[in-house]
Amino acid sequence: MAEKSSNRSAPVIIAAIVILLILAAAAAYFIGKPSSEARPVLESALAAVEPLPADSHVGQAAADCFSIKPAGDVEQHYRKAYATVEITTLDTAALGSDTAAELQAALAERVAAAKRPADVYDGDNRFLPSVLEEAYAEVIDARLEHAADYLRTDSLELSLSYGKGRWQLDNAAELESMAVSPVDPLPGYDEAAAQAEYIEFHYSLPDWTSPGPRPDKSRFGETDDPQVISELLETEAAKKLIDGQKLDWNADKELIEGSSIHYYLDDTILAIVWQEDEHGAVGTFAEVFISDASQLRRKLADDTFGGQTYYYPTDLARQSNAVLAVSGDFYDHPDRIYGVYAYNGKVMLSCLTAGQTCYFTDTGDMIFSYESQFESNEAAQAFLDDNNVMFSLSFGPVMVEKGIDVTPYDYPLGEVRDTYARCAVGQLGKLHYLAMTINCQQPDHYVYVTLRQAADSMIAHGCYNAYTLDGGQTGSIIIDGTLINPVQFGVERTMSDIFYFATAIPDD
Numbered sequence: 001m002a003e004k005s006s007n008r009s010a011p012v013i014i015a016a017i018v019i020l021l022i023l024a025a026a027a028a029y030f031i032g033k034p035s036s037e038a039r040p041v042l043e044s045a046l047a048a049v050e051p052l053p054a055d056s057h058v059g060q061a062a063a064d065c066f067s068i069k070p071a072g073d074v075e076q077h078y079r080k081a082y083a084t085v086e087i088t089t090l091d092t093a094a095l096g097s098d099t100a101a102e103l104q105a106a107l108a109e110r111v112a113a114a115k116r117p118a119d120v121y122d123g124d125n126r127f128l129p130s131v132l133e134e135a136y137a138e139v140i141d142a143r144l145e146h147a148a149d150y151l152r153t154d155s156l157e158l159s160l161s162y163g164k165g166r167w168q169l170d171n172a173a174e175l176e177s178m179a180v181s182p183v184d185p186l187p188g189y190d191e192a193a194a195q196a197e198y199i200e201f202h203y204s205l206p207d208w209t210s211p212g213p214r215p216d217k218s219r220f221g222e223t224d225d226p227q228v229i230s231e232l233l234e235t236e237a238a239k240k241l242i243d244g245q246k247l248d249w250n251a252d253k254e255l256i257e258g259s260s261i262h263y264y265l266d267d268t269i270l271a272i273v274w275q276e277d278e279h280g281a282v283g284t285f286a287e288v289f290i291s292d293a294s295q296l297r298r299k300l301a302d303d304t305f306g307g308q309t310y311y312y313p314t315d316l317a318r319q320s321n322a323v324l325a326v327s328g329d330f331y332d333h334p335d336r337i338y339g340v341y342a343y344n345g346k347v348m349l350s351c352l353t354a355g356q357t358c359y360f361t362d363t364g365d366m367i368f369s370y371e372s373q374f375e376s377n378e379a380a381q382a383f384l385d386d387n388n389v390m391f392s393l394s395f396g397p398v399m400v401e402k403g404i405d406v407t408p409y410d411y412p413l414g415e416v417r418d419t420y421a422r423c424a425v426g427q428l429g430k431l432h433y434l435a436m437t438i439n440c441q442q443p444d445h446y447v448y449v450t451l452r453q454a455a456d457s458m459i460a461h462g463c464y465n466a467y468t469l470d471g472g473q474t475g476s477i478i479i480d481g482t483l484i485n486p487v488q489f490g491v492e493r494t495m496s497d498i499f500y501f502a503t504a505i506p507d508d
Contacts, residue, residue, distance in 0.1 A: 096188020
């Protein structure tokens with residue numbers, strides 16, 4: 001009986017043990033079960049990831065663009081949790097890629113704004129490092145205005161474990177490494193700078209009315225030897241200005257006995273002044289090349305239109321720092337208003353029914369208008385605007401237009417059929433001009449000429465556009481502040497204006 005009782009109690013004991021083990025396991029499970037969610041710990045860990053302090057515009061942009069956030073729900077399995085996070089950063093490699101064209105454009109702006117080559121280039125015509133860096137920084141800053149175009153998003157798998165009553169991030173070090181690392185302030189600079197191409201420097205003056213820079217006195221010269229001029233014309237500076245055009249000057253000209261050849265040359269202007277026999281009179285010629293139309297300028301007495309003050313042309317030339325100056329139209333002469341009087345691109349005065357007018361555009365070209373061409377000052381102003389006119393000369397008549405002789409038989413100014421001292425200006429080519437006066441001079445050249453003869457001279461000397469200016473005692477050609485041509489009655493006449501050619505090289 002005892003054996004039979006023992007056999008019956010064994011299963012009971014085993015069942016009890018199983019129940020105890022189950023209870024123990026259940027107790028262990030519930031005791032070890034996390035008392036909190038993993039997500040708040042994850043979010044706290046993500047919030048603690050901060051970018052490094054910014055030390056440049058790019059660094060600040062990178063810090064501003066940095067973000068990290070969960071991508072979906074946190075998967076929690078008892079004491080383990082898993083999450084995918086998205087990390088958004090500024091892709092500095094993309095920000096600094098393919099920037100060569102933008103850098104070249106930024107460099108072109110700096111070259112155009114510079115006063116002299118040394119502001120942007122070293123002695124070997126390489127961009128100064130500071131210029132390259134400033135230009136490239138501008139390129140990067142412009143791209144940063146659209147920083148959203150240069151973002152990248154990466155994914156990172158994170159895991160968390162629960163222990164000692166709290167959740168802990170298993171790969172915290174990996175997460176921290178995703179914070180923004182030190183950023184190159186000029187990403188892509190070396191590659192773009194290596195592709196920077198030389199941009200030819202071009203001098204220009206900032207406005208049309210202020211005095212030009214003071215010319216370099218050492219560059220003026222005077223000689224009686226044509227070979228000196230021939231050698232001057234072989235210099236690189238002269239060749240660049242001439243740019244393959246045909247000169248009126250040549251060494252075989254028969255100069256007035258005892259006369260000198262005057263000249264000036266720098267990188268922006270070439271001027272040659274000489275005297276030769278012209279119809280038995282003294283022809284004084286000034287041939288000028290300039291590098292930019294802004295070097296062709298107008299000077300009014302006291303810089304005021306209608307100021308009714310008068311100066312000798314040589315004084316006006318000195319006041320304006322002219323390399324070479326020519327007497328103007330004497331616009332303020334009492335009771336003499338013909339054509340359109342334009343200054344700094346504006347119609348200032350007009351007589352639209354009489355007079356032919358010469359204009360200089362912002363490209364340095366001579367263009368003309370004729371009697372009754374405009375019905376109103378508004379129409380004249382529209383003409384100025386359409387052609388970007390700088391200023392006008394209002395005397396006339398027109399001698400040559402586009403290679404065609406248009407000299408009239410009659411004209412209200414200048415006694416065209418009488419013999420008289422003459423003055424004219426013409427265009428020979430691009431930024432290439434010729435001024436002429438014809439005067440008498442005892443004892444061998446005591447002759448005056450008609451307008452027809454003066455026009456023939458301008459044509460013979462190669463002008464495809466030519467215009468008559470006030471002659472007589474007024475007509476003057478001046479270089480380095482010195483009157484070169486003999487004037488009627490032997491002395492200058494005070495007047496209201498000149499036009500002149502200036503150097504574009506800064507004097508400061």
